Amino acid sequence: MKLSTAISLLAGAAPLVSAAAAPRLERKMNYDGYKAYSIATHHNPAAIKAKLTRFAAIPFNLDNDEHLDIAIPAEEVAAFEALGLETQLMHEDLGADIAEEGTFAPYTSVGAQAVPSLTWFNSYHAYADHITFFNDLQASFPNASEIFTIGKSFQGRDIFGIHIWGSGGKGSKPAIYFHGTVHAREWISAKVVEYITYHLLTQYATDAAVRAIRDKFDFYILPVVNPDGFVYTQTNDRLWRKNRQTRSGQSCVGTDQNRNWNYQWSVTGGASTSPCSETYKGLAAGDTPEIRALTAFTTTLKNSRGIRLYIDWHSYGQYILLPYGYDCSARASNHAAQSSLASGMATRIRQSYGTTFTTGPSCSTLYKTTGSAPDYMTAVGGATYAWTIELRPAGSSGGGFVLPATQILPSSIEQWEGIKYVLAQV
Ligand SMILES: [Zn+2]
Incomplete structure (x- = not known):
């Protein structure tokens, strides 16, 4: 190109x-x-x-x-x-x-007989293995979790997630809601979300802090919300970003799901109207099958549990980004609380390996975006906190989207430490 x-x-x-x-x-x-x-x-x-x-x-x-x-x-x-x-x-x-x-380690299903090994986090994996790993993990904790699907992608893949609950029982507490891999090439985001899921499940019995967190919330975690794009990065183009939606009369494929949410979608300057652009917003708000399904699911959470915290996990740049993206002077009504919580998370992240994360409102800190998930979650979904986290690397060096597999574990560990802090506060 x-x-x-x-x-x-x-x-x-x-x-x-x-x-x-x-x-x-x-x-x-x-x-x-x-x-x-x-x-x-x-x-x-x-x-x-x-x-x-x-x-x-x-x-x-x-x-x-x-x-x-x-x-x-x-x-x-x-x-x-x-x-x-x-x-x-x-x-x-x-x-x-x-x-x-792309040298993936093979994943051998352990079924419901055992918790999958942490060696999962030593390499990246094929999409099919992500599904098997999640199913295996859930099967080890059948009384505290279940797999759900919210609908299908453009090419017909299930968009799946895991629901995890604590002592209050299934569906009794405010929702913690995580998305990974909305941008197909941001592979580290699936791994980090899976690491957090893994530890929420496996440490409940032995770690009082994890137990306290689990007992406060219902978790809804979707590691790959753009499955078609993710598969395409493994079969055709490692640097593909968008979904794989075709549209009649358009030669370019793909819409940026994170510019397609139905909040301030029409504002100019934060997305592209060119179908060939990496930030193509679609022809209308919510006209991608993935965002339609995610919107319906978000509405369900809003009307039942209420969303306490939403995080959209991306790479790269090392940022914790707060609302809003569509306007550089717009702030969430609880901006001071969001800002202080994000700073606390950045401090906890830094304590693991010295990795520095910058925090601030999305538009004024990084760039303007319209139709983004955190804006929607805040203004329409009623989320108390709604963030984008841009994972490693910082950007000036270190691999961009192609982050060496040796960084999966440290990236995941520092996020786990950060999110434990956040979940204890909210
Ligand atoms: Zn992204």
Whole structure:
């Protein structure tokens, strides 16, 4: 894809390219020899983008004011480096790093006979194994959990989750509601959500703090809310982001589910109307099967348990982002409480490995987004707290979306420590 196309994905507020941009190729993408760079923009990303229009680059981040992260094909590396931009190398050979990351350990089902092994968190896995792992985990705790499905993806896959409860019994407490992998290429998010699920279940009997948390809430945890996109990242294109929805008359595939929620969807500048864009918002709010199903489920939670805390787990950048995304001056009515809680979580995260997370309202801290999940959960879903967490790496180095498997466990452990703190407070 030409960066002229890519830049339209980044631009959001002011796309530089028309809707006539070429579709991303529907074939197996080979990133061998691509180098990925984080380019310092000194608060002027437009000036950098202007220099890159002739490159067939792949964009990683969207609208970040401080750095522009991109991958450059091997044959253009020399010309790119001749520009003399201030860069940090993210991937010496993106294809090689994808190959290493994509060496999945096999998962052998343990059925209901035993709790799955923690070795699950030593590598990434095929989508089918994520389903088996979740079913195995649930089967070990049949009296405190159940698997549920909320509907089907565009290609007909079940969107599944696990419901976990404590001593109050099934469906008796306020809801804690987690989504993972809305953006297909953000693989670490499924693993972190699974790690939290694993420990909520396995530590209930032995850890008083976990027991107290479990007894206060009903948990509804969906590790992969974009299953079609996630499968596509494993079969065709590791850097795919959107769902896999086709629309008549459009050559480009996919809608950004996190720009499709029915709250402030029509506001301009926080999503794209170009079907080829990475942030394509769809033709109407909620016109993706995935968001329709998630919206119906959210309504059920709102009208029954009420949503105490919602977190949408993403990567990357190391942020805890609070409402709102659609307007940089809008704040949640309990903003001070949200802000202080997020700071406390960042402190707990840092205590594990020194990893620094930045906290603040989504729009003013990172960039403007419309039709995003936390905005919807706050304004329509009635969630007391609704956040986006952008996991490792920070972005200037460390792998972008292709985070080495050796970082799954530390990423998960620091989030577990952070979320335990949050759940004890809310
Ligand atoms: Zn994301």
